[in-house]
Amino acid sequence: MSKKPDFDALVNNKRIDNVDTSALNILFSLFDKPEVISFAAGLPTQELFPREELVKIAPKVFIEDGAKSLQYGAAEGYAPLREKILARTKNLYGVEKSLDEILLASGSQQAMDLFCKTVIEEGDVIFVETPTYMGALNAFQQYFPKFVSLEMDDEGISIEDLKAKMEMYPNAKCLYTIPTFQNPTGKRMSLARRKELLEAVKDTDLLILEDNPYGELRYSGEELPTLLALDDCDRVVYMGTFSKIFVPGTRIGWVLGPKELLAKMKKFESAGELQGNTITQHLANAYMEEFDLEAHIVEIKDCYRKRRDAMLEALEKYMPEGCTWTHPDGGLFLWVTMPENANTNDAFDYCVAEGAAYCPGEGFFANDVKYNYLRMNFSPHTEEVIDKGVKMIGDGLKKYLATL
């Protein structure tokens, strides 16, 4: 009989232990409870997936283009799709980039992994918002950075705090921000703040990683320029995705940035994955050729605007006293603040017992975890279900608060 290898000893425990996905466990517990109305995950609504349209383009993608769409492809992604994304970037944001300034990735998550491989060394300081997207923290954690959290107000990152932290950490490598309809808060950085941010860092080597999965989902308020558009020195590395405006199952994200950096990221795309998904890159490309993506996004926005309004209305009706929440102009989420002595991990079970679930806020803090926050996703449910589910959440929170 052979010796069974000692897996606990032989794996890279340092890396495994540094990636803290424990905040997800409470969400995984929902998988066995499909009857629960969940506002927990960040899912787009499946009703608006362009199913018939994908069937219509199947002959084009699989037969006509099969020699390319089914074969191995380029590490940087399918050129016609990259051209279309660049054309949209120009239309939407007034930013002109060339084909060597765009790299396709297997979703923004994998784009972050490529960015980290290329940029982050152990101990490097990454500035993050408070709170920030937990998935980004997990991607970064694989590479052992030091997170330094920046304070936020309703206009976005506090520039005063940023300046203080830059003085403390003059060699910080990058600042990760979701300036538009942030995950988890739904907040949008004001135009003045965007300009102040770029001004504050203008003499440094600090990279700004702008994550913009929700920017096109604006339901109210004025259009604001992206940081990418305001950047005058190739400092902003920008990430976009088809997940929220088309189909998450395509797993297509993209990075726009300086070509020196992208050439290096492409090296890791080759080494770590060979290439992205040729089939879904061709599907997205054919969809944009045959159908009107812009009209599809208008449809998504009309749907989500009603759902956001329904959730804001339901929160007014059902939430216990002492709770407040953000009123986002776009995106998928809003962020609820409970009284300071509340713990949304503990309250979770009370709400699930009523029949509805939210995402506890704990996982969205890189430092100084706060427990009295929760995230609500309004995109996947109809207005009726939102009203019903938020009532359950309100009832559960009231029962929980009565125990304190």
Next chain:
Amino acid sequence: MSKKPDFDALVNNKRIDNVDTSALNILFSLFDKPEVISFAAGLPTQELFPREELVKIAPKVFIEDGAKSLQYGAAEGYAPLREKILARTKNLYGVEKSLDEILLASGSQQAMDLFCKTVIEEGDVIFVETPTYMGALNAFQQYFPKFVSLEMDDEGISIEDLKAKMEMYPNAKCLYTIPTFQNPTGKRMSLARRKELLEAVKDTDLLILEDNPYGELRYSGEELPTLLALDDCDRVVYMGTFSKIFVPGTRIGWVLGPKELLAKMKKFESAGELQGNTITQHLANAYMEEFDLEAHIVEIKDCYRKRRDAMLEALEKYMPEGCTWTHPDGGLFLWVTMPENANTNDAFDYCVAEGAAYCPGEGFFANDVKYNYLRMNFSPHTEEVIDKGVKMIGDGLKKYLATL
């Protein structure tokens, strides 16, 4: 005006410099020369892609299953597809595994990345074959291992050399092998050697990473058990892929291994990519439900067997004296040895000038690079084109040899 960040200084140059993809540059040079008959890349033939079949299952995948196929999915991959792969593994290799012992990845390349994140620490010794797959070297290089090369003969890894190297490196982490129709040589490890290999490591913690993209493409000789099937102690981590038996554009690979290890790899799948590609996982699953994958593989084998035979015949006819080559029983490749004073990087241009290209052997050596080898891929071209192209290669090599 803002300061442009100093990209050369702020990136992780240690990691960037450690990944040596320079051997690919000579292949990239072929992209602009579509008229050249290329035996360089490892492409499956596009003629056999099941194009019509994919169109037929499109309504099932995009409409009927759209709520799941187009939505976010599980990090470990679509369960029905994992079940089908497990059923095939049982049929083909007599190995029974459970759903928590299989993880889908975005191709074997990404599976290797996950394995490295989970297992490899800087300086860890990885035993590799001489020569070995250059893409695997690139995946490993991202994590700073020390490669220790093992000698090979026609039966596979030299056990004597393995034992000597194990004595020198008693804490080696893993042994990477492609035992069946190896890339680049086409060699197959004999049954005796497979057993000796497992016997030699049986008292150690050494993991064996068995990469088996070509095992099902056998054109002659007896079926041999996989290392996975011979393993009695969960030492073998096995990688399979749909790239060579179905469609490379699906980007679906899988890892079979001990569940303790796979649970850790899954953590990095979440952190580094969220999940694999839901759409193509559903496409592969529906294809296996509606069509006969086994019959499709028979068709591929019938095609490639003829092409292998045609290439062996053409090599006999056209290669210069002093060259020898392997006679593989399966896979996509064979490996040519030129006289010791030859350099296949230099000879490359002579062959391209004649109108055909091969893959120089340099990139397949982890240590002690040899320059007198080249790899030929016989899968993508018809017998006629193979004859024509190998003649060009032979002519080019003769012209090159005359200059020495």
